[in-house]
Amino acid sequence: MSKVATVPPSPLRAFWLKWRFHINILLLLVPLGFMPKYFADAALFRGDTGIGERVAGQVQVGPWSLTLAELRNEGPRPDPAGPMKLFNAALCDTCTNQVKATYLRIGKPRSLRAAGVIFFGTPYRMGAALPVPERTPVDAEVWVTMEGWDGSMHQGSIPLSQASPATIAWLNKQGVKP
Amino acid sequence: MSKKSRSKLWFLVHSWLALPIWFFVLIVCVTGTLAVVSQEIVWLANPDIRASKPSDDAQPLSFGQVIAAIKRDEPQAIVQSISRPDESHFALSVDLSYPDGRSVEVYANPYTGAIQGISPSFNFQQFTRALHGWWLVPFTNGYSWGWYLVSLLGLPLLASLVTGLVVYKRFWKGFFKPTLRFRHGARIFWGDFHRLSGIWSIWFIAVISITGIWFLIQAILGDNQISISSEPVVPVIAREKVPTSGPGVPAPMIALDDAIKIASQRIPGLEASFLVLPFNAYSHLQIGGRGWYPLMFQTAQLNPYDGEIAVTNLLSDRTALEFVTESMRPLHTGDFGGLWIKLIWAFFGLVLSMMVLSGLLIWTKRTALATLNALKREAKTQRQPAPIPAMQAETSEAQR
Amino acid sequence: MTFKRLTRAALLLCAAFSTTAFAHNPMCECKEIPGEQIQCKGGFSDGSGAPGVTLDVIGYDETILVPGKLGEDSTLTFKKPAAEFYVLFDAGPGHVVEIDQADIQAQ
Numbered sequence: 098m099s100k101v102a103t104v105p106p107s108p109l110r111a112f113w114l115k116w117r118f119h120i121n122i123l124l125l126l127v128p129l130g131f132m133p134k135y136f137a138d139a140a141l142f143r144g145d146t147g148i149g150e151r152v153a154g155q156v157q158v159g160p161w162s163l164t165l166a167e168l169r170n171e172g173p174r175p176d177p178a179g180p181m182k183l184f185n186a187a188l189c190d191t192c193t194n195q196v197k198a199t200y201l202r203i204g205k206p207r208s209l210r211a212a213g214v215i216f217f218g219t220p221y222r223m224g225a226a227l228p229v230p231e232r233t234p235v236d237a238e239v240w241v242t243m244e245g246w247d248g249s250m251h252q253g254s255i256p257l258s259q260a261s262p263a264t265i266a267w268l269n270k271q272g273v274k275p
Numbered sequence: 276m277s278k279k280s281r282s283k284l285w286f287l288v289h290s291w292l293a294l295p296i297w298f299f300v301l302i303v304c305v306t307g308t309l310a311v312v313s314q315e316i317v318w319l320a321n322p323d324i325r326a327s328k329p330s331d332d333a334q335p336l337s338f339g340q341v342i343a344a345i346k347r348d349e350p351q352a353i354v355q356s357i358s359r360p361d362e363s364h365f366a367l368s369v370d371l372s373y374p375d376g377r378s379v380e381v382y383a384n385p386y387t388g389a390i391q392g393i394s395p396s397f398n399f400q401q402f403t404r405a406l407h408g409w410w411l412v413p414f415t416n417g418y419s420w421g422w423y424l425v426s427l428l429g430l431p432l433l434a435s436l437v438t439g440l441v442v443y444k445r446f447w448k449g450f451f452k453p454t455l456r457f458r459h460g461a462r463i464f465w466g467d468f469h470r471l472s473g474i475w476s477i478w479f480i481a482v483i484s485i486t487g488i489w490f491l492i493q494a495i496l497g498d499n500q501i502s503i504s505s506e507p508v509v510p511v512i513a514r515e516k517v518p519t520s521g522p523g524v525p526a527p528m529i530a531l532d533d534a535i536k537i538a539s540q541r542i543p544g545l546e547a548s549f550l551v552l553p554f555n556a557y558s559h560l561q562i563g564g565r566g567w568y569p570l571m572f573q574t575a576q577l578n579p580y581d582g583e584i585a586v587t588n589l590l591s592d593r594t595a596l597e598f599v600t601e602s603m604r605p606l607h608t609g610d611f612g613g614l615w616i617k618l619i620w621a622f623f624g625l626v627l628s629m630m631v632l633s634g635l636l637i638w639t640k641r642t643a644l645a646t647l648n649a650l651k652r653e654a655k656t657q658r659q660p661a662p663i664p665a666m667q668a669e670t671s672e673a674q675r
Numbered sequence: 676m677t678f679k680r681l682t683r684a685a686l687l688l689c690a691a692f693s694t695t696a697f698a699h700n701p702m703c704e705c706k707e708i709p710g711e712q713i714q715c716k717g718g719f720s721d722g723s724g725a726p727g728v729t730l731d732v733i734g735y736d737e738t739i740l741v742p743g744k745l746g747e748d749s750t751l752t753f754k755k756p757a758a759e760f761y762v763l764f765d766a767g768p769g770h771v772v773e774i775d776q777a778d779i780q781a782q
Contacts, residue, residue, distance in 0.1 A: 143378060215768055
């Protein structure tokens with residue numbers, strides 16, 4: 098005991114001993130700080146605040162149309178399969194029974210098979226994770242392909258800059274990749 | 276190292292395990308306890324979630340009948356999934372998609388199919404789980420760091436169980452001679468309490484810490500894209516297996532109750548307790564429920580147009596490793612055998628919370644005293660700046 | 676993005692999760708290997724392999740040059756076609772990865 102007392106504590110150690118229990122306060126601040134975000138997200142997923150954080154607009158697809166929205170007003174998020182941007186959409190009132198499937202792709206699809214990612218969900222609220230390659234040109238178009246129950250196919254597009262300005266900002270920040 | 280100094284070391288380790296973050300550990304224990312019985316708390320608070328029988332001889336409806344009733348009452352809404360909670364006093368949970376873009380859980384009466392209410396925007400059950408499970412830290416890229424923060428506690432928890440048992444010599448004697456001394460002051464009482472509740476919670480602390488460590492491993496595996504699942508990935512139905520029909524006429528699907536019948540024939544002993552309707556025209560219908568092993572679910576994915584079973588994930592399909600890993604979550608939450616198991620889990624969760632608290636009380640009572648003494652002595656001898664009272668107290672405590 | 680393998684418990688938990696974190700996004704990579712050959716490997720973003728999944732080599736004129744399925748090791752090797760082509764990893768409608776010949780790294 099006396100031996101310990103004669104050893105002068107290092108400043109780092111003294112700092113740790115003085116402040117270590119304040120870690121509790123810091124840790125408690127974490128959920129408090131995230132609480133508004135948690136409830137905003139809960140409302141977003143419930144759809145209390147609409148189909149997404151930012152409605153991009155209507156996309157006309159042949160005789161049909163849909164309302165496209167960004168789930169979050171932000172750039173793509175990293176994913177093992179490459180950066181992904183989440184879009185939500187709602188079909189037009191009259192086309193819920195007409196449209197068999199809706200797809201999303203950056204650039205015009207070569208075929209129905211290669212139409213891009215498929216939307217999951219109901220005609221009132223559906224979502225798709227769109228892969229956004231890092232070297233996507235900023236003037237790219239987002240193409241919506243719809244397939245009818247009779248096998249018919251229609252396409253329409255919206256500029257990426259209109260669909261998601263945050264993605265354009267993200268692309269500009271990435272810079273030109275070789 | 277002598278035997279004595281080794282046990283001192285163990286004691287020191289044990290008393291230091293949760294200390295700097297004791298309040299965090301306490302809140303995680305308390306929220307975990309609440310999360311176990313969160314469904315029951317909602318049941319008490321919200322009459323909409325109760326399954327009231329319209330008459331004594333009322334029979335529960337089939338899923339198909341319930342969905343038909345919902346379609347009748349809410350022709351615009353689309354049913355996304357339906358599930359029958361384990362306990363029959365709960366209403367059915369149905370996810371409904373409304374034309375205004377809302378996608379919400381509603382409570383349906385199991386006997387009439389009537390929608391009794393829409394889940395409130397504050398979901399107590401989900402909130403307590405999110406607070407306990409990941410400290411509300413959002414998931415942005417893989418698992419949230421809050422998930423890691425909480426699941427890391429499994430390690431000190433397991434370590435404090437082991438060191439506690441090492442320090443508490445011949446702990447098994449406590450089973451035969453339980454001591455809880457009330458009249459010898461708070462320090463003695465909390466010490467007895469800590470030891471007594473400790474030995475009776477050995478199994479529970481082991482379960483919670485090991486399953487907690489599993490959550491950590493699960494996150495590490497998930498974030499590194501390591502899959503241990505034996506279930507084949509069949510993301511969608513092949514294009515040629517989905518029929519085309521006339522314009523504006525969706526291809527007809529088989530009746531839900533027929534689909535359940537098909538799945539039950541294929542999976543003997545399946546009690547279909549939930550149904551996930553297809554997410555789009557190329558998506559399977561998922562039917563699932565428990566089998567003979569209460570800790571795991573079995574599922575079948577059917578082509579909704581012809582009833583063909585595309586993928587099954589049965590108990591017999593699981594590897595031995597999956598039996599272990601998939602049992603971890605229900606063992607942690609206690610939601611695998613009805614109300615009584617939940618109540619046992621909640622009780623021991625409370626005991627564990629009290630152990631964190633009593634451990635701290637013991638520590639402060641000892642340390643406060645020892646610190647005071649140490650300070651007095653120091654004041655006598657010399658004026659030394661920045662003393663390290665707590666650490667001294669700790670060491671002196673261990674040398675006691 | 677598929678939610679297929681989520682158990683009911685996970686489904687409940689996931690309501691507040693990022694939807695991509697637990698998804699099965701298709702993934703595919705191709706590279707040139709010695710002998711004028713191209714090797715492609717498919718899989719899903721959770722780390723699962725994709726044995727038996729279709730991988731077609733398609734000409735710019737949309738004719739299928741090499742119809743194929745991934746082997747047990749989730750790979751497929753084929754001779755580099757003379758005509759312009761792209762590779763389509765096709766795990767079903769809306770679950771495809773397209774790789775243009777220009778994006779296939781040379782040896």
